[in-house]
Amino acid sequence: MPLLDYILEEPSYGWKDTTGNLVKPTPGQILREFFSRLNIFKTKKNWLPFISWLTVVCLAPFLFLFIFKYFTWPRFAAAFVYSMIIMGTHGTIWHHRYCTHRAYKFRNNFWRFFTQNLTLKAIPEEIYALSHHVHHAKSDEPGDPYNANAGFLYCFLADVNHQPINRNLSEADYNRALVLMKHTGVNPNTYAQYLQWGSVANPWRTLAGIALNWGFWYLVFFLIGGHGLACALFGGAGVWAVGVRTFNYEGHGKGQDKRTEGVDYNRNDMSINQLWPGIVAGEWHNNHHLYPKSARSGFKPYQIDFAWYYIKFMSMVGAVSFYRDSKKQFYKDHHEPYVNTKKEKIISTN
Template sequence: MPSRLINWQVKFFGREWDFMDLYHLTVLLAVHCLCLLAPFQFTWGAFWVAISLYLVSGMGVTISYHRNLAHQSFKVPKWLEYSLAYCAVLSLQGSPLEWVSGHRYHHQFTEKLRDPHSPTKGFWFSHVNWVFDYHSRFGSYDGQLIKNVGDLECQLYYRFLHYTYFLHSILLAVALYVAGGLPFVVWGMGVRVVVVSHVTFSINSICHTWGKQIWDTGDASKNNWLFGLLAFGEGWHNNHHAFEYSARQGLERWQIDTSWYVIKFLQVVGLATDVKLPTEIQKKRKALAKNSIMKDK
C-alpha cells in the first residue's frame, strides 16, 4: 500500500485519524449496519450459518491466534496450524501478524502506557476505541511488518495472510450470497462478526473490570464465568494472566474451557504436542497472596 495513503491523516472528533484508523472504523460500522437488517432477513438457514461461523472463527481466534501463535502453548503440524489460522482470519479481527503482535504487547506492558488496549485509559477504550488507534498500537507504518512477531513474519503464509487479510472475508461474503442470498450475508457476516468481535473485546474490557481475581498477577485481570462460556474459555482471564503460557485457561474442572477441550482432543489423537500447563508448584507460587487479593466485583 502506498506510504502516501498510509500516512494520510484527517482530524475530527478532537483527534487525528489515519488511514488504518478509518479503515477499521468503516469495517466495524459496516458490519453493525448489516445487523440492523437481521430481523428482516431471518431464516433458520441463515441463523445456523451464523452459529457455525461463530464457532469456526471464534475458536480460530482462541485456539490459533491466542494460544497457538501468540503464546505458543502447544504445537500442531503446519497444515493444521495454517488451517486454524485461516479460520481466525475470517473473524475480521486482523491478520495473524497484527493480532498476535497486539496481544504480545498487551502481556508485555499490561495496563501500562504501551498496552494496546489498557483499561487504565477507560472502559470504552479497552473495549473498542483502541481498534481505531493504529498508530498508538504499532507506531508509524513504514512498510515494515510488526516487530515482535519475527517467528511468524519469517513464514510466507503469514505474510500472505497479512497483506490479503480482508480479501478472504470478501470472498466468504460472496460465497454466502451465492449460497443463501442476503440473509446468509446479513447473519454470516453481520450478526456473526459483531458478536464474535464484542465477545473478544469484552475480554479486554469486562475481564479487566468485573469478576473474581484469585491469582497474584499484579494487574486487574479477572475470571468471568459468562465470558468463559461465550469466548470458549477466554473469560478465565485472571488464570490466563497468571499462566499465560498455559494451553488450558479453565484450570478448575468446573471452569468450562471449550478451546482447551479441542486442544486436548488434538493431543489425544496425536496432533497436538508440547502442550504447556502450569505445575502445582507454579500454582502455589502464584497463589501465595491469594487470600489477600481475592475479590468479587
C-alpha cells in the same frame, strides 16, 4: 530500550505524561485520533486499521437483512451460537493462544491454515498479536494499548488508536518484530514494503485472504440453509467483531480492582476471571495472565474451556504436535497453597 517499549505507534496524546503517569485522553481526543488513523486519504499507511473496521461495516448489511427479511428464532439461535461460542472460541484458539503466545504448535502448515480459517476473518493477525505482547508486558500500566484505567472508549477503539505497529522502526527492529509474527502464516512485507505501507501484512494479500475466506463460508452457509442462514451467521460474526472490542475493559475490572479471593490468583494486574467469557470462549482471563503460554486456561472443574478442548482434540488426532498445559502448576503454585492457608486460619481460630 526493549522492543516492546516502542513496537507500537504511540498515539498523539501519548502513553504517559511528564511524571510517568498514564495519560487519560478525553473522549474528543480519542475520537479525533480514531478518525485520523482511519483516514486512508491522509496516508495509505492507515490501510490496516481502516480494513479492521471496514470488515465490521461490511458485515452490518448481513445483520440488517437477517433482522428485517430472514429472521426466524432457529436462525437467531444459530447466529447466537456462532457469534458467542464459535467466533469467540476461535478467537481464543487462533489469535490469542497461537498467534500471540504460541501455546501450541501445528504438525504442518495445512492444519495451521485449517484452524486459521475455521470461521470468518474479522480481525487481522498483526493488529492482535503484536499489541497483545505489549499488553502482557505492561498490563494496566502506561503503554498498555487497552488500559482499562483510561476508560471504555480508550479500550474499545484501541485497535485503531493504540495497536498498530510503529511505522518508523529501523530495519533491525522491523526484523525483530517479524520474529513475533513468523509462525502465524502471515506473509510479511519486506522492509521497503513496510516503509511504504506501514505494516507487516501486505494489503493485497490481506484483502484477497478475506475475500476468499468470506466467499467460501458464505457458500457453505448458503448450501446448508440458504441466504437466510448465511445472513444470520455473517451478521452474528459482525456482532462478535464489535463485542470483542469491549472485552479487555471488562476483563480488567473496568479500571477497578474487582479481583475475588480464591478465584483470581494473579495479583500483578487487574485481570479477572469472568463466567461468560470463560464459558463461551475459554477466556479465563486472570488464569491466562498467570500462565499466558498455557494452551489451557480453564483450570478448575467448572471452568469450561472450549478452546482447550479443540487444541487437545487436534493433538489427539495428530494435527497439533506440541502444547503447554499449566493446570498442574496452577494447582501446585496457587490453588493448593490458598486452600492450605484457609485451613490453617480455620484451625487457628478454633
